[in-house]
Amino acid sequence: MNKQIEKSFNFYQEMSLRRSIREFSSHKIEESILINAIKTAGTAPSGANKQPWHFALVQSQDTKQQIRKAAEEIERDFYDRRAPKQWLEDLKPFSTTASKAYLTEASALVVVFSRTHTEDMNGLLQKTYYPLESTGIAVGLLLASLHQSGLATLTHTPKPMNFLNSLLGFDKSYKPYMIIVTGHAKQPVHLPDIKRKETHQIMSVH
Ligand SMILES: Cc1cc2nc3c(=O)[nH]c(=O)nc-3n(C[C@H](O)[C@H](O)[C@H](O)COP(=O)(O)O)c2cc1C
Numbered sequence: 001m002n003k004q005i006e007k008s009f010n011f012y013q014e015m016s017l018r019r020s021i022r023e024f025s026s027h028k029i030e031e032s033i034l035i036n037a038i039k040t041a042g043t044a045p046s047g048a049n050k051q052p053w054h055f056a057l058v059q060s061q062d063t064k065q066q067i068r069k070a071a072e073e074i075e076r077d078f079y080d081r082r083a084p085k086q087w088l089e090d091l092k093p094f095s096t097t098a099s100k101a102y103l104t105e106a107s108a109l110v111v112v113f114s115r116t117h118t119e120d121m122n123g124l125l126q127k128t129y130y131p132l133e134s135t136g137i138a139v140g141l142l143l144a145s146l147h148q149s150g151l152a153t154l155t156h157t158p159k160p161m162n163f164l165n166s167l168l169g170f171d172k173s174y175k176p177y178m179i180i181v182t183g184h185a186k187q188p189v190h191l192p193d194i195k196r197k198e199t200h201q202i203m204s205v206h
Helices: 001-016 031-040 061-082 085-094 130-150 163-168
Strands: 053-058 108-115 117-119 124-125 152-156 175-181
Touching: 001 130, 031 053, 031 085, 031 108, 031 130, 053 061, 053 130, 061 163, 108 130, 108 163, 117 130, 130 152, 130 175, 163 175
Parallel strands: none
Antiparallel strands: 053 108, 108 175, 117 124, 152 175
């Protein structure tokens, strides 16, 4: 196989092994791996190079506990009252509940914010462009980096997430985007029985 094709195939094979993990061991991970993953996320392209993202790295047990408490309150309200029937139906294969033990069990949380305004090199606040799209690409790179470092991840999105602003001390220009839970998977790993679409279902040739 030509080297370039081989590299692309190997990367695909590696990434095809990534799965969302919902049970973590308390085994600590090296902070430098997390920082390298955040640096990788920071290489993402962004609208007019505004780099409209912020990654809050949470490793303190006390802060993880506060996030878990607030997230579980919101999730309880979601599961008990706010969730549309179809949404609850679609969540059945994952057996998810309002309990979010992974928020305290996993070694680290990366709380991702997308920014409507961000400081330029001189510290002046400027409007950003396509902040959500740009931050989505950055999170993709973050997940890929953590995965290839051998870490398990979960994308967690309690809704609404604005409790993260007051809890972590960020103003309104920081829009909570996702919580990336990361660490080592608890063994044995339980995975929901879900399928990925075939290539022909997600692409067309023109
Ligand atoms: C934007 C987004 C939000 C998600 N939110 C949650 C969540 O709050 N809780 C959860 O358990 N999984 C969440 N997931 C994980 C998805 O359920 C999971 O990615 C999907 O089922 C595919 O499984 P896989 O990641 O193992 O390939 C989320 C994923 C994405 C991309």
